Amino acid sequence: MQLSTRHLLGIKDLNKEDISLILSTAAQFKEVLQRPVKKVPSLRDVTIVNLFYENSTRTRFSFELAEKRLSADTINFAASSSSAAKGETLLDTVQNILSMKVDMVVMRHSASGAPHFLAQHIPAAIINAGDGINEHPTQALLDAFSIQEKMRGLEGVKVAIIGDIMHSRVAQSNIYLLHKMGAKVTVCGPPTLIPKYIQQALGVQVSYNLQETLEWCDVANVLRIQLERQNQVLFSSLREYNIAYGISKKLLDSLQKEIVIMHPGPINRGVELDSDVADSKQSIILQQVENGVAVRMAVLYLLSGKN
Amino acid sequence: MQTLFKPEKLSELIQSLSKSLFETHKDFRNIVFAGIQQGGAVLGEQITSELKLLVPGQNIDYGKLDITFYRDDIRKEILAPDTMHMPFDIENKTVILIDDVLFTGRTIKAALDTLLDYGRPAKVELCVLIDRKEHRQFPIQADYVGTTLQTKRTDKVKLIKDEVVLIPGEEG
Known part of the structure; x- marks a missing residue:
């Protein structure tokens, strides 16, 4: 083969x-x-x-x-x-x-x-x-490998990709791969960081509500806020981003089930992921x-x- | 494709190989078995099952060795690897390599290279079902041989399920 x-x-x-x-x-x-x-x-x-x-x-x-x-x-x-x-x-x-x-x-x-x-x-x-x-194809492949290891397969797994979808090659490669392997994908983030026609173009679900997205998914792949790729202001401050879309331990503990947390690195601690989430046993960042x-x-x- | 050994003959050969392994070693506590994927892994399972009957109560360590990443003709064709399963330490143990057919000796050379990346065994022995002796390209001999076969260089001899088959070569 x-x-x-x-x-x-x-x-x-x-x-x-x-x-x-x-x-x-x-x-x-x-x-x-x-x-x-x-x-x-x-x-x-x-x-x-x-x-x-x-x-x-x-x-x-x-x-x-x-x-x-x-x-x-x-x-x-x-x-x-x-x-x-x-x-x-x-x-x-x-x-x-x-x-x-x-x-x-x-x-x-x-x-x-x-x-x-x-x-x-x-x-x-x-x-x-x-x-x-x-x-970024090898990142999507290693993400899929890590999900497969944790969930014993990819078919039917619900994956949320959260954060800066607009500037992310990781998101695009992940969406292609997960769809080809039969997983379900929702992208979540502020409207300014999600391409307008992504639902039609790539067939993903779009959500602007973090709590609802986390309730839905088995795996949350949290992306880095790419400050170096933004030449216009797309959200008011990192602090505000953290309040609306940052994942805290409190938020994770409030969910009905235990979800898996992934991040392609490097992490902006206290922005998209709080430290106690990045270092928790739900996180498979180092396995990635x-x-x-x-x-x-x-x-x-x-x-x-x-x- | 022609059947060389039917299941009855095959099981006779396996029993005789198991018997000579038992007579040579008697005690298997410091010995591990490694079947080379794919035919050798199937054969290894059968030989170690037979041995368990001969030494009841003794644990027999058995693993599967995949040589795909160590082949010397790797650039000719990239092959998908098979499963590697060596769930024990081989350091200072006697390792008995098992393969279905000993042909050019290249597979065994690759298997020895693979094995040494797991540690330094005290000794390595080779046990094969069929020896196609006249086609050897490397100085490698087996310690236990089920039977010797006269074949053409281009023939293929394989253990498939519970039969040994010969696929005749096209030339010569």
């Missing part, structure tokens, strides 16, 4: 079988990560470049660790400390790197569609590590990080034979 695509540009391009294959392969890599030697030789003849045109800690470390656990050779590129700062174009940078015999490219870029552009121009396998406000390495190993492994 093989993936139907050569690249991982977005969840949009994957079918249900691809997603299942990645998740089941990730389960085997998770087992690898529990062994005394947490490494396999599968990619020892593969060279991977991590091209990060945008800041990242978790995703970059997670990819790098996944690559090392697969025995691949890796090079890291950060736009701020490279020739991109001197005005070199994306295509020129990548072609120069590829002439050093690189097989796979992991790329994060602030422009939506940047990895799709690269995939049309270079022969290496491209993995999107987040492009603008479009997609752990699962991220296994899921990225699965993606890299499954795409490594396509050249």
Whole structure:
């Protein structure tokens, strides 16, 4: 069984079988990560470049660790400390790197569609590590893996995505993936942070009421308020956001059932999540990080034979 | 596809393998078994069940080893992995690897690589149902052999459910 695509540009391009294959392969890599030697030789003849045109800690470390656990050779590129700062174009940078015999490219870029552009121009396998406000496919895959582990499946699971939906590539990738796997999705947040036609375009339920949404869902995936992507004032203050859409322990305890709390990180403590919620036993935030390495190993492994 | 061994013959071979394992070791407290996915895992289950009858009351550790990530021809075709299940420590134990067919020896080499990532066993032995000896590419021999078969290089021999089948090769 093989993936139907050569690249991982977005969840949009994957079918249900691809997603299942990645998740089941990730389960085997998770087992690898529990062994005394947490490494396999599968990619020892593969060279991977991590091209990060945008800041990242978790995703970059997670990819790098996944690559090392697969025995691949890796090079890291950060736009701020490279020739991109001197005005070199994306295509020129990548072609120069590829002439050093690189097989796979992991790329994060602030422009939506940047990895799709690269995939049309270079022969290496491209993995999107987040492009603008479009997609962040490996985050959605690791979220799905974590939900599946906790809820024993994805079919019929009710997932609420809460917060800044407008600027979130995580939300978009999650919606695509959860729908393909038969889960139900509601997005919740202030009207200014939810795209107007999202219900028609992506088929999700929309709610502006946090309490009602939490009563409905099994899993709440709480997004970060992305202050760096907002060049206009979309809510009056962080304090006001916390009062209306922040999740407190008191709110969680008032619900009829115990729900699972997720967050892709980095958390703004006291804004979208209170500290005692982020650190509570209902939160699987650190399991998400752990699962991220296994899921990225699965993606890299499954795409490594396509050249 | 042609049937080489029917269920009766297969169970005879399994019994004789279990008997020679029992006669060599007698005590299995410091021994663990690992069946190589997929045929070896099926066979391993049957052999360890037989052994339990020969040493009643003794616990027999049995795991399943998947070698997908360790294959030396991995770039030719990326395969989805099978389940790995090694729920015990192998440090300083004797590990008995079990496989259905010993052919080129490459699978066993990969299985040894896989095993060593779980710890450092005191000793590793190999137990196979069928030995296709003349096609060996690596210097690997089995300690326990059910039977030896003369086959063409291009033939495929497999344990499927409770039968051993031969899928004839196209050339030669």
